[in-house]
Amino acid sequence: xxxxxxxxxRAFGRQLDLLRGEASRIAKGSKVDWWVDRTDRGTSFCFExxxxxxxxxxxxxxxxxxxxxx
Numbered sequence: 438x439x440x441x442x443x444x445x446x447r448a449f450g451r452q453l454d455l456l457r458g459e460a461s462r463i464a465k466g467s468k469v470d471w472w473v474d475r476t477d478r479g480t481s482f483c484f485e486x487x488x489x490x491x492x493x494x495x496x497x498x499x500x501x502x503x504x505x506x507x
Contacts, residue, residue: 443474444497446502456497463492467489479503
């Protein structure tokens with residue numbers, strides 16, 4: 438799968454679980470698919486849509502979670 442719409446986050450434990458829930462909610466609302474991959478730099482959240490990725494990035498910012506394009 439293409440990694441154009443991926444965001445790598447540095448989160449662990451409950452915070453990572455919370456982000457998974459938010460990613461699921463965003464993808465469902467946008468009617469797109471999403472997936473998670475572990476990388477050496479963190480956890481990569483990928484979306485089929487750039488708009489969904491942007492919404493997820495803003496949530497990461499609001500939660501104070503470090504993130505970068507992946």
